[in-house]
Amino acid sequence: xxxxxxxxxxxxxxxTPTVRRSTxxxxxxLIVVVFLIGIAVARSLLDGEQLKRRVTGPGPIPGTTSVSxxxxxxxxxxxxxxxxxxxxxxxxxxxxRISSIVVxxxxxxxxxxxxxxxxxxxxxxxxxxxxLAASDDTSWRSPKCQTxxxxxxxxxxxxxxxxxxxxxxxxxxxxxxxTAQTALNSVISIAxx
Amino acid sequence: MISAGHxxxxxxxxxxxxxxxxxxGAWNPIGSVVWSSVGTSGTITxxxxxxxxxxxxxxxxxxxxxxxxxxxxxxxxxxIGRVSLPEGWKGSNVYPSGxxxxxxxxxxxVLLDWISLVNQTVTYSNSNQTxxxxxxxxxxxxxxxxxxxxxAVYQENGTSDAYAVGIISGTNNQGGLxxxxxxYFTPIGYVATDWGGSIKTL
Numbered sequence: 001x002x003x004x005x006x007x008x009x010x011x012x013x014x015x016t017p018t019v020r021r022s023t024x025x026x027x028x029x030l031i032v033v034v035f036l037i038g039i040a041v042a043r044s045l046l047d048g049e050q051l052k053r054r055v056t057g058p059g060p061i062p063g064t065t066s067v068s069x070x071x072x073x074x075x076x077x078x079x080x081x082x083x084x085x086x087x088x089x090x091x092x093x094x095x096x097r098i099s100s101i102v103v104x105x106x107x108x109x110x111x112x113x114x115x116x117x118x119x120x121x122x123x124x125x126x127x128x129x130x131x132l133a134a135s136d137d138t139s140w141r142s143p144k145c146q147t148x149x150x151x152x153x154x155x156x157x158x159x160x161x162x163x164x165x166x167x168x169x170x171x172x173x174x175x176x177x178x179t180a181q182t183a184l185n186s187v188i189s190i191a192x193x
Numbered sequence: 194m195i196s197a198g199h200x201x202x203x204x205x206x207x208x209x210x211x212x213x214x215x216x217x218g219a220w221n222p223i224g225s226v227v228w229s230s231v232g233t234s235g236t237i238t239x240x241x242x243x244x245x246x247x248x249x250x251x252x253x254x255x256x257x258x259x260x261x262x263x264x265x266x267x268x269x270x271x272x273i274g275r276v277s278l279p280e281g282w283k284g285s286n287v288y289p290s291g292x293x294x295x296x297x298x299x300x301x302x303v304l305l306d307w308i309s310l311v312n313q314t315v316t317y318s319n320s321n322q323t324x325x326x327x328x329x330x331x332x333x334x335x336x337x338x339x340x341x342x343x344x345a346v347y348q349e350n351g352t353s354d355a356y357a358v359g360i361i362s363g364t365n366n367q368g369g370l371x372x373x374x375x376x377y378f379t380p381i382g383y384v385a386t387d388w389g390g391s392i393k394t395l
Contacts, residue, residue, distance in 0.1 A: 051366065072339035143318035144377075146199050146363040149340035151214070173319035173366075174339070 051143075051174035053136060053167065056088045060162045063094035067167050072174035074151040076165045080104035080112070081156030089167035092133040096159045098125040103188050104154040115190055124186050131183040134169045145173035152176055153188060194224065194255045195384055196343030197362055198231025198245045199322060211247045224249040228388055230379075235316070235323035240387050242326045242379030243362040245343075257395040259290050259345045259355050264299025270355035271395040275381045276348055278328065278358055282308040286349040287330065289361045289376060291341045300338040305330030305346070305376060315377055317363055327362060327377045336364040336374040346378045357381045357392050 054068040066088045069075070078085050081102030097117075104112045115121050157164055168176040168184075194211075211224040224247045230240035249255055258269040278287065283306060291300030310329040317324065330346065337344075346359040359378035368374030384390065 139318070142365055142367045142372075144315055144363060144365050145319050146197075146317050146322075146342055147337050147339055147361060148197065148200050148342040171319050173317075175319045 051145075051170070051172070052138075053091070053170065055091075059090050059093075060164065061096075061160050063092065063096050064159075064164070065091050065093055067091040069167075070170065070174050072145075072149070073168070073170065073176060074149060075168055075176070076154050077151070078104070078154055080154040080165065081114075081163060083156045083163050083165055086165050090164040091167045091169075092129065095126070095130040095133040098129050098157045098159055100158045101125065101128075101187060102156045104156070115187060121187075121190055124183070124190055128180075128183040128187050131177070131180040132166055132169065134177060134179060136169050137171045137177070139172040143172040145175075150175050152181070153184065155184065155187075194247045194249055195360055195381075196245045196247060197360055197379075198229040198236075198243045199317075199320065199324070199362070200343050201226050201229045201245045202231055202233055202322075211249075222250070223253040230383070230387060231322065231324065233322070236325040241383035242360075243324045243377075244360060244379050244384060244387070246384070246388055246390075255393060257393040259347050259357075260292075261288070261290060261302060261347075261355070263301040264292055266301075270347070270349065270353055272347070272357055272392060273350060273354045273394050274356050275392050276356040276358060277380055277382050278308045278311075278348070280308060280311040280328075284348075287358060288347060288349075289330070289337050289341060289378065290345045290347060291337055291361075292344055300341050303332050303335045303337055303374075303376065305332060307331040307373075309373075309375070311380070313377075315363065324362060324377075324379075326379065326383060328359060328380055330376045330378060331373040332368060332376065333373055334368040336366055336368055337361055337376045338364075346381075 051072060053070055055065055056068055057066040059065045068088055076089055100114060100116045102112055102114045117125055152168055157166055168180050171177050209226050210222050211226055212220040213223050214220055226245055226247045229245040230236055231243055257272045259272055260266050260269050262268045285306055287305045288302040291302050308328055309331050313327050313329060314325045315327055341361050344361045346361060347355040348358050350356055359380045362377045362379055365375040
């Protein structure tokens with residue numbers, strides 16, 4: 001008869017209940033993190049990439065960047081302020097000082113009007129600059145979106161001596177953010193007076 | 194002409210002139226909006242869905258047909274009436290007539306092979322408007338897109354006719370490996386109950 005050479009139980013110290021609980025919690029946390037990362041990756045693959053802008057390069061001056069157009073929004077169509085319709089648009093990262101703006105409402109039956117920076121217009125231009133520099137909205141959930149096609153009035157601004165066609169900040173559906181649209185409408189109303 | 198009500202109300206403003214937009218982005222007035230089921234916050238109490246009615250001006254009279262196929266199609270079907278699709282309906286002959294944006298390629302039509310739910314309320318992320326009485330038309334991978342709002346949802350009948358089903362409102366922007374694309378439309382019958390009139394047929 002063979003005798004098994006068993007190690008006495010006392011020689012093999014068992015982890016204390018506290019250590020076992022900590023290990024279990026760490027494992028659970030890891031599983032949750034991996035699960036969340038998986039969901040995030042899956043959603044990024046599934047959700048509408050057409051709703052997001054793509055950075056295409058640096059902008060002409062500090063505080064700006066070059067971005068792609070998005071399919072859900074019509075903006076900066078046609079030539080405006082002598083600046084031809086660009087392939088990519090300029091996105092404000094910081095609120096910069098707009099020295100003048102040309103609003104081109106010709107496509108909608110109006111004319112092109114220039115607004116120069118002055119005591120009367122500085123506030124509206126600063127509000128517009130701040131609104132345009134707002135970040136794009138993102139969402140973990142797939143947004144429910146209306147399928148209209150917003151057309152933003154074309155405009156060209158002059159900042160630090162550079163003529164630019166600026167992009168609007170967008171919401172989760174790829175539409176222009178209401179604050180930016182409202183600020184642009186305010187400048188248009190000044191231009192139309 | 195019937196379109197989507199949310200196209201009529203934006204950022205608290207309402208627009209009474211209906212414009213066509215050319216490929217270069219130029220606007221041309223073609224009619225006037227005379228009624229909408231949607232206000233700033235969504236469907237107006239006592240009305241249904243996402244609808245608007247426009248009276249066309251001059252030579253811009255509507256015709257009793259619907260364009261079918263790709264976004265730049267010249268093919269059409271005669272409209273011979275309207276139909277109400279119940280919850281759970283499945284088939285392979287119902288499409289939103291997708292036109293797409295004024296500039297660039299549009300969506301084209303998308304097959305809706307399953308009406309998964311009817312009489313649903315949706316709050317849109319972009320406008321925070323809450324729209325009632327929507328039907329959900331499912332497609333495994335493809336959604337209606339920007340510029341399709343207000344377009345017709347129709348059901349094929351034979352080789353050259355169609356029934357009016359609804360008016361496109363929006364989408365959940367999903368579709369792919371794990372989820373269907375869910376397309377929202379207002380059943381066309383609510384036009385008759387809310388406003389009156391009848392479908393123009395050939």
